[in-house]
């Protein structure tokens with residue numbers, strides 16, 4: 536049986552960022568991906584927003600890694616010519632009683648290290664975005680958008696230059712800890728054949744599959760595998776000339792950031808994601824959810840025409856909290872938590888995981904192999 540230095544489960548943005556980081560540190564990595572290409576799950580079903588780090592609890596991994604990751608991502612996208620735009624965003628209060636919430640958002644963001652937010656009067660915000668209706672707004676100048684596929688291709692390219700190998704169509708079904716190595720049982724989705732591969736280090740970056748995979752890792756105490764809950768976020772798009780040049784967000788709602796407007800790099804407008812708790816992985820978008828979108832969007836864009844929203848796609852948040860509970864933090868568990876040397880499990884990597892990806896990769900490298908870093 537082959538034994539490699541490190542196996543990474545999952546070729547989403549996190550697995551690829553980790554592969555790049557470990558390759559840079561001289562580790563031989565094999566990325567094992569169940570799908571037939573990279574980034575087909577959450578990493579390509581999101582808003583592609585480079586978040587500033589505004590909403591997360593003080594001291595949380597989400598706050599820390601988002602702010603660090605944002606700086607690293609802008610530097611990386613500039614250096615590697617990855618399409619992105621620091622377009623900025625407005626968080627808008629549409630009711631008088633929400634204005635105080637905006638002030639709270641600014642204070643909390645400042646405490647987390649985001650100190651460039653600007654409170655705008657309604658007139659100032661409307662001068663920037665003439666189609667907008669609001670009572671007041673907060674401008675976040677460092678929010679942006681990125682081409683997530685170009686980012687993933689770049690990460691993969693660098694990882695491969697550093698000696699990483701990508702195995703597609705291959706699912707890691709289960710594993711066991713055998714002395715000082717991980718023996719992983721895999722299934723080839725093309726041929727149906729099964730084989731074992733061993734590694735001295737193992738990173739479980741399987742996204743929506745990470746909890747199930749960890750629970751099938753013999754030797755890992757189940758108490759270190761949190762329960763996964765699924766919250767689908769549906770998107771609807773509007774064709775035609777963009778009405779806005781910045782991202783427009785309402786004040787946050789429980790479980791998500793509210794039905795917001797994001798722009799793609801061509802200026803195309805899409806709205807979402809909403810929050811729909813589901814039992815099974817299913818990416819279909821119910822067109823009837825548009826009814827709710829019209830009402831929410833017209834609070835800040837009253838000109839939205841009837842019949843203009845088309846269902847586009849959805850993504851599924853790998854939640855670690857139940858409906859109504861406070862949002863859980865990222866879980867990035869290394870030996871300091873579960874006691875197993877050379878193993879890192881990543882759970883609950885919902886937003887802002889894309890923004891944080893390069894910072895997460897550094898943290899994984901530290902937890903995995905402090906001697907390398």
Ligand SMILES: Cc1cc2nc3c(=O)[nH]c(=O)nc-3n(C[C@H](O)[C@H](O)[C@H](O)COP(=O)(O)OP(=O)(O)OC[C@H]3O[C@@H](n4cnc5c(N)ncnc54)[C@H](O)[C@@H]3O)c2cc1C
Pocket residue numbers: 544545546547548549550567568569570573574575576577578579580581582583584585586705706707708740741742743744745748767768769808849850851852853884885886887888889890891
């Ligand atoms: C609706 C929505 C909107 C979002 N918007 C933003 C945003 O604007 N900005 C931001 O910063 N973040 C955003 N995020 C979060 C961001 O998209 C995720 O944090 C990030 O994509 C997670 O990447 P990942 O690599 O962990 O997961 P994934 O991209 O899901 O990758 C995991 C991979 O593992 C593979 N896999 C699973 N099980 C196995 C197995 N057993 N064996 C082998 N392979 C396996 C899967 O096929 C998959 O390719 C959003 C998320 C959602 C759901």
